[in-house]
Amino acid sequence: MSTKETSITLNDVTIEFPVYDADRNFRKYLLKPNIGGIMQAKSKKAKHTAVTALRSLSCHFETGDRIGLIGLNGAGKSTLLHTLAGIYEPIGGELIVNGRVSTLFNTNIGIDPDDTGYRNILTCGLILGMTLPEIRRKLDEIIEFTELQEYIYLPVRTYSSGMLTRLAFAVATSIEPDILLMDENIGAGDASFQAKAAARIRNITSKAQILVLASHSESVLREFCNKAMFLHKGELIAQGDLETVLAEYNRHVAGTM
Numbered sequence: 001m002s003t004k005e006t007s008i009t010l011n012d013v014t015i016e017f018p019v020y021d022a023d024r025n026f027r028k029y030l031l032k033p034n035i036g037g038i039m040q041a042k043s044k045k046a047k048h049t050a051v052t053a054l055r056s057l058s059c060h061f062e063t064g065d066r067i068g069l070i071g072l073n074g075a076g077k078s079t080l081l082h083t084l085a086g087i088y089e090p091i092g093g094e095l096i097v098n099g100r101v102s103t104l105f106n107t108n109i110g111i112d113p114d115d116t117g118y119r120n121i122l123t124c125g126l127i128l129g130m131t132l133p134e135i136r137r138k139l140d141e142i143i144e145f146t147e148l149q150e151y152i153y154l155p156v157r158t159y160s161s162g163m164l165t166r167l168a169f170a171v172a173t174s175i176e177p178d179i180l181l182m183d184e185n186i187g188a189g190d191a192s193f194q195a196k197a198a199a200r201i202r203n204i205t206s207k208a209q210i211l212v213l214a215s216h217s218e219s220v221l222r223e224f225c226n227k228a229m230f231l232h233k234g235e236l237i238a239q240g241d242l243e244t245v246l247a248e249y250n251r252h253v254a255g256t257m
Ligand SMILES: Nc1ncnc2c1ncn2[C@@H]1O[C@H](COP(=O)(O)OP(=O)(O)OP(=O)(O)O)[C@@H](O)[C@H]1O
Pocket: 017, 018, 019, 035, 036, 037, 038, 051, 052, 053, 071, 072, 073, 074, 075, 076, 077, 078, 079, 080, 214
């Protein structure tokens, strides 16, 4: 665990995606849909469109905060998770993250298909921020959790997608982070594995000091979160305690139907 207090601070953070291959007609019209970030045509010279996925976002979270990210499709929830994980770099503003971060989305990142499951546990563990002694300590438990048995010594390219999910999930959830970033849609294998996975997720989320969870499910949000942020087209519409923000979100959704 880090010596500094675990915290997340965003000051006026903006994330923009340049899109170079948009249809020319699309660039003329630039619709204003209810979902997604804000689209803008860049200068004629730049010849591209940009989607502002997060606009001037400011917030602060500390130990004990379990934040649900709420919003329609394309509101910016995944973008925010990726930004907090250091995968996307803001084009403006400041992002300060104190604490060991772990992600439960895109869990396959870092897996080398030509390497065995066994070696992938070691390399992915290192990528995720574990030390080698820490991984070695957890190795047996991770292998057992995957239930891959002797397949663990075969190259990952020989795995079915469910077997790959088991491996990636087992490694990703073996880290004990200060800050856990999670998308509710982490596929977790077949039905029997899903039940094991759910118990493991509960365990890891309860240990994290800060949890940020993107979800469309009120019951999932109520189970895991005490606070929420409501994003719409990349802008922060409301933040605060979960029930207040959910009510605001539901009023908004009712108003758009
Ligand atoms: N790699 C990318 N390139 C261009 N635009 C992107 C990219 N990733 C996301 N966007 C855009 O950014 C906006 C926010 O997307 P994001 O995935 O963060 O939404 P979300 O709230 O997680 O949506 P959902 O509920 O559908 O998962 C959308 O308009 C999306 O089209």
